[in-house]
Amino acid sequence: MKQLYYDVKKCLGCKSCEIACALAHSVSSDLFKAIKEEILSLPRKKVISSKDKNYPVSCRHCKDPKCVDACMAAALVYDKEKGMVLHDEKRCVGCWMCVMVCPYGAIRPNIKTKIPVRCDKCKDKGEPTCVKACPTGAIIWQEEIALPAGTLSEKR
């Protein structure tokens, strides 16, 4: 099961991933057309800077996802095989319970579409668009690995 990892040492905070993400989820997939689309495509990722370091923040696809528990419309489900939180947009009513409970602040409301914006790992595109868009190679798409203690922000 492939996961997204972010090498904080390499991230410059250029936000290329944000642009690539928004573009990949736009209707036209063309930058100059996308910015004129009636409903602007929003990035699923946000680079947040803290203490001189930059952190791309997006849905972590938690294994015990709070958002799935909170979803009162049964639109969010955890797919064990894919290791992903999936979102059925057709069922979503935009109640923002998922936004309220996300421990990473990684789900953002799109008030216009009434649908939360969160990383879908670019679904069937093979690999998430942000990976190639990163000029420094800070976004890594690879099989889940056991990392040496202290290198990862979270324990398993």
Added chain:
Amino acid sequence: MKQYIIIGNSAAGIAAVEAIRQRDKESKVTVFSDEDYPAYCRCLISYYLAADIKEDKIVYRPESFYKENNIELFLNKKVSRIDPKKNRVICEDKTQFTYDALLIATGASPKFPDTQGIKKRGVFGFRTIKDTKEIAGLLPVTKAACVLGGGLIGLKAAYGLKKKGVDVKVIIKSKQVLSQMLDFEAAGFVQRKLEENGIEVILGQDAAEIIGNGDIKAVKLDSGKAFESSLIVVGKGVSPNIDLIKETQIKFNAGLIADNSLKTNIPNIYTAGDCAETFDATLGRHTINALWPVAVEQGKVCGANMAGDNLNYAGSVGMNSIEFFGLPVISLGTYKVKEGEANFEELRFCNTKENLYKKIILRDNFIVGALFVGNIGNSGVFLRMIRERINISPFKDKLLQESFGYPDIMDFVSEDISYGDGYLNKKAT
């Protein structure tokens, strides 16, 4: 092989069933519901009333769910009594069932005030799909309606009615809308939004009488004023459905008292959801947090523990998320500091023109509550800080900033949230 009985087929009950089945595929699981509808998204009834969604969207688990998980489901079957000494439940129709482990997740029912005329035909609670369908059935002949109560249920009903072209007035006893989840200032934003969209809000007055001989004609207020109305929705809070245990040894206050494994004082009886009083982390005492996500969380713990696990429930936090006409609002924990209470501090940001308001309530540098109006993007991070009791002094000056986010708290939060993706080289080398 065990026999599990779950009373209640909504958020907590279903979460418990799923947690049991993750651990125990063999034992018998029986679910009782006093409604005649498979599990549905109770919180979506206002969207259904408004015709924002069709009926298929309201289904929380399809009928096949029960078959696939080998669950025996009884609809329209009310459990009227529990006999803990004989480990059995007794239904209204006199049938009896025995259990090894029992979950009481009976939820709550709307409270009706003793206003004169409240029993008349055309006065509704707004809790079930049945209520919703009955209200919807009257809409073609309803020009004007009154909602009694300015809480979440009342306002959601008002929204649904307005969306269907009914003239709606909301009659609220207190001086603000949503007095159980917002401060005066945040409530003002919501009220303006409702009024801009044609919902009339009447504050500081209560209904004194519902007038009409047969069909309802009007609601008379305690001020003497009367509003024409043929349909009334009552949103005056709910009370837990706990009559079934009142002749037992099971302890209760307003709701059934749950310990930190969500057991009642009877070892094989558990409780979760709107009928359960659990520890509230921000209040520091037991209370009912009647909220869908809380019910799911609790149901999961109950199911696991009924199936032999030993999970500890960390406690609930009062919270809610609402949106009316494009204005999102989130309330977490304590939302008002009573005057004269010591050690509290409020951080605020307000921009009335842009419909933006944020308030963070601190007690000794710990967040005990927060309100977000307009921009709710990072509210989950605040909920996490409340839940995990994070001392915010290292980043206090950043809390109100737009740029504040998870990276600012990552070194201080517990790291046991299971996750998929992660950061590399986070620490300086």
